[in-house]
Amino acid sequence: MLKKERHDFIMRQINLHNRVLTSDLVQLLTVSEDTIRRDLQELADEGLLFKVHGGALSKSYHSSFDDSTVYARDSKIIIAKKATNLITDGMVVLTGGGTTILEFVKQLPKNIEATFFTISPLVAVELAKYNNIEVILIGGLFSKNSQVTYGGQVITQLAELKADLCLMGTSAIHPEQGLTDTYWEINQLKKAMLAASKKTAVLCISEKLDIALRLRVCPIGSISYLITELDQDHESLTGYRDKEVNIL
Amino acid sequence: MLKKERHDFIMRQINLHNRVLTSDLVQLLTVSEDTIRRDLQELADEGLLFKVHGGALSKSYHSSFDDSTVYARDSKIIIAKKATNLITDGMVVLTGGGTTILEFVKQLPKNIEATFFTISPLVAVELAKYNNIEVILIGGLFSKNSQVTYGGQVITQLAELKADLCLMGTSAIHPEQGLTDTYWEINQLKKAMLAASKKTAVLCISEKLDIALRLRVCPIGSISYLITELDQDHESLTGYRDKEVNIL
DNA sequence: TATATTATTGCAATAAAACGCAAAAACACG
DNA sequence: CGTGTTTTTGCGTTTTATTGCAATAATATA
Numbered sequence: 443m444l445k446k447e448r449h450d451f452i453m454r455q456i457n458l459h460n461r462v463l464t465s466d467l468v469q470l471l472t473v474s475e476d477t478i479r480r481d482l483q484e485l486a487d488e489g490l491l492f493k494v495h496g497g498a499l500s501k502s503y504h505s506s507f508d509d510s511t512v513y514a515r516d517s518k519i520i521i522a523k524k525a526t527n528l529i530t531d532g533m534v535v536l537t538g539g540g541t542t543i544l545e546f547v548k549q550l551p552k553n554i555e556a557t558f559f560t561i562s563p564l565v566a567v568e569l570a571k572y573n574n575i576e577v578i579l580i581g582g583l584f585s586k587n588s589q590v591t592y593g594g595q596v597i598t599q600l601a602e603l604k605a606d607l608c609l610m611g612t613s614a615i616h617p618e619q620g621l622t623d624t625y626w627e628i629n630q631l632k633k634a635m636l637a638a639s640k641k642t643a644v645l646c647i648s649e650k651l652d653i654a655l656r657l658r659v660c661p662i663g664s665i666s667y668l669i670t671e672l673d674q675d676h677e678s679l680t681g682y683r684d685k686e687v688n689i690l
Numbered sequence: 691m692l693k694k695e696r697h698d699f700i701m702r703q704i705n706l707h708n709r710v711l712t713s714d715l716v717q718l719l720t721v722s723e724d725t726i727r728r729d730l731q732e733l734a735d736e737g738l739l740f741k742v743h744g745g746a747l748s749k750s751y752h753s754s755f756d757d758s759t760v761y762a763r764d765s766k767i768i769i770a771k772k773a774t775n776l777i778t779d780g781m782v783v784l785t786g787g788g789t790t791i792l793e794f795v796k797q798l799p800k801n802i803e804a805t806f807f808t809i810s811p812l813v814a815v816e817l818a819k820y821n822n823i824e825v826i827l828i829g830g831l832f833s834k835n836s837q838v839t840y841g842g843q844v845i846t847q848l849a850e851l852k853a854d855l856c857l858m859g860t861s862a863i864h865p866e867q868g869l870t871d872t873y874w875e876i877n878q879l880k881k882a883m884l885a886a887s888k889k890t891a892v893l894c895i896s897e898k899l900d901i902a903l904r905l906r907v908c909p910i911g912s913i914s915y916l917i918t919e920l921d922q923d924h925e926s927l928t929g930y931r932d933k934e935v936n937i938l
Numbered sequence: 939t940a941t942a943t944t945a946t947t948g949c950a951a952t953a954a955a956a957c958g959c960a961a962a963a964a965c966a967c968g
Numbered sequence: 969c970g971t972g973t974t975t976t977t978g979c980g981t982t983t984t985a986t987t988g989c990a991a992t993a994a995t996a997t998a
Contacts, residue, residue: 444709444711444742444743444744444745444747445742445743445744445985445986446740446742446743446747447709447747458834464944464945465943465944473987473988474987474988474989475944475945475988476945476946476987476988476989477986477987477988479944479945479946480986480987495943495944495945495994495995495996496943496944496995496996563811563812563814563815563827564811564815566811566832567811567812567837569832570832570833570834570837571834573834576831577831577832577834578829578830578831578832579811579827579829579830579832579839580829581826581827581828581829581830581839581844581847582826582827582829583824583825583826584814584817584818584825584826584827585818586818586819586821586825589815589818591827591829596829599829693975693976712954712955713953713954721977721978722977722978722979723954723955723978724955724956724977724978724979725976725977725978727954727955727956728976728977743953743954743955743985743986744953744954744986
């Protein structure tokens with residue numbers, strides 16, 4: 443393999459996973475550690491990556507690392523990590539959009555093998571970094587506000603799908619009123635997503651608990667899992683536990 | 691064997707395998723290393739390949755690899771700006787993916803009013819920043835390499851569409867061979883995109899001119915506009931102008 | 939702090955490239 | 969046809985690039 447090809451390979455790995463380990467590259471490219479280190483050094487000299495102890499990091503990733511613009515990011519990371527426990531190899535998963543779902547994707551183990559349907563382009567791009575995940579993007583009208591596809595075409599496609607698990611964020615959940623929303627289009631969309639999945643997990647930060655909005659998506663009983671940043675036995679979650687929702 | 695024949699042979703190898711080794715060519719052509727090096731040097735001087743230590747690499751291959759640091763970004767901005775002139779209010783536009791198309795979106799005037807169909811999630815997200823553009827993302831399998839949707843579902847949806855204009859990038863264009871590609875899936879996709887549009891504009895940097903790859907997308911006559919970073923009357927474009935392609 | 943992992947450095951073997959040169963072939967032209 | 973010129977090619981030599989190894993230093997991790 444030519445040196446230039448190795449460099450291209452390394453850059454592709456970097457762009458895909460935001461990081462590379464020297465040891466991984468040694469195996470993948472079957473050259474000595476020294477060669478990989480020199481490669482990384484040269485690429486770093488060109489300003490294409492950050493060389494660190496043990497490997498290298500993507501520049502873009504590094505600069506956008508502390509993305510403090512994401513609201514309540516710490517809570518969302520906790521939620522995302524909990525959600526990954528629901529995913530097992532071979533699963534067919536359907537996801538919505540939103541920062542919490544995006545964080546969930548970033549927390550997935552690198553080698554997981556699954557099929558993901560999603561209505562979020564950003565989630566699709568993030569999922570594409572995983573070699574063993576098949577990604578299907580559900581197409582349709584693209585919403586400027588929520589950054590997901592919606593509308594009749596999406597609902598038609600969802601009607602043909604039966605996923606093992608649906609992961610969605612929400613702007614409101616209430617022990618009596620269930621899942622509710624403000625916009626009719628999003629409401630219709632979520633109904634279709636629920637119908638397209640055997641089980642549904644709702645990911646939301648605690649401040650969205652006990653809120654009911656105008657339009658009802660489903661009763662609380664239709665939710666299989668509720669994932670918040672709170673402890674499983676936190677008192678705020680009593681109302682949901684009583685309705686036999688699994689609290690994670 | 692004549693020198694020209696050797697050059698043709700080398701270029702065929704390059705387009706077929708994206709790479710050649712000096713040592714292989716020495717054996718295949720039974721000439722000395724010096725001769726091969728001189729051949730590669732001359733072809734590199736003509737801009738037909740990248741000469742590297744140990745051999746040479748295809749230009750299209752190389753530039754499709756590193757999509758982090760956008761290759762030839764200045765040229766792509768020039769191309770993108772030219773392309774925006776093709777867009778008028780009320781138009782229905784279909785776009786592919788790639789860094790050049792993405793740059794094109796960023797160069798669009800803010801108040802333009804149009805409908806955009808796209809197979810690229812990144813393009814969709816960028817288009818969503820424009821208030822008066824309706825964005826429809828065409829869904830399907832998501833390609834980890836080219837970051838666009840593809841496959842049967844995409845082609846079925848394209849079959850129902852008739853856009854005014856299709857904008858696509860390419861890895862190779864040739865005055866006699868037309869538009870060509872290396873991968874069958876992408877080839878099928880581009881054919882469907884062409885069929886779904888009244889006119890087609892191809893955006894590519896000049897180093898992709900006069901290259902023919904394995905699979906043919908369409909003859910040069912099917913292209914309405916060719917947009918490069920070169921001046922309209924540049925001599926490299928003569929072959930295309932003769933085929934009645936509009937050069938921008 | 940102790941231990942394991944990862945980096946750095948200088949060095950040597952090998953491979954590739956560059957350079958100058960000369961033989962051979964192709965070409966130009968009276 | 970002959971002669972001078974240009975092009976092409978290969979050879980030997982020098983220079984440079986690439987790679988792996990071993991000894992040592994730095995860094996991470998328990």
